[in-house]
Amino acid sequence: MLVERLLIIGVVTLAVLLVWAGVRYWLAYTVRSLGQKTPFAGLVPTGKPAVVAFTTPGCRECYFRQSPALARLADAVNDQITICILQAADYPQIVTQLGILTAPATVVLDARGVVRHVNLGFVDTPVLLQQIGLLTREVATRQTTVVG
Template sequence: MADFSLRLIILFVVCVLVAIAVVAGRMLVARRRQQALAAEPLVFTLSDKHEHEHLVRILAFSSEDCRQCHTLQQPALERLLKQSGDKIEVVHIDAVTRHDLTERYKVLTVPTTVVLDTEGNAHAVNYGFANTQKLQEQVNAILGLAIS
């Protein structure tokens, strides 16, 4: 019986430690997301194609060896562009070489997408894969704000 009690106590302690680690991880991600959303607006130089347009821009952070970036995130972004292409621009960023932007937006993992409004302010940060529907909702929220 004592052996069973000891195992039960060890199991309880392990569960508590795992719960603490999960809560701490979520708090870290939430804090990093808040810091990213508070970043200074990103100023883009206008290309000829979009000289007079105000676009919602999505910064798509990836790396050359990121399988999820190429098999999941890229197709989701392509679907989003087909749905609302004239109002959206996707800017692909190599997270390995662009340390300035990965630090500015507190990129924790790839893929990461940052949805910027027409003024360059971050409105959403998605760590990990973000599906087309989620990105479309984030873009629509910005476009709804711009229309009002």
């Protein structure tokens, strides 16, 4: 009886891990398949990294969790990045192209407007800071290389 329960728990855990890994792989594939495309051209200014948050009118998590996290991000980085909040229903082509399945969702762009990260669901400020921090260092390194 105990062995059967442990086996069931193991199988369910393995299934959850496989689904999680599949979603992570799919998101990475989506970002890689975009290459140097800029799906937000004309919507988000270039020249500095950006975070684009997708929301829906009835999304309580967007209002109570993602919006405060974005406000903390804005406070932490001052004017070093652009933060945009878009209604998902207003941009169905971009939502489909990026594989966004849920709200909230955030997309991290580099200074050229190229998609670097797609986050499905709530993402807290430290994760966004890490994703933006990597891009900021990339941009600084590239600028140093070009100038020096």
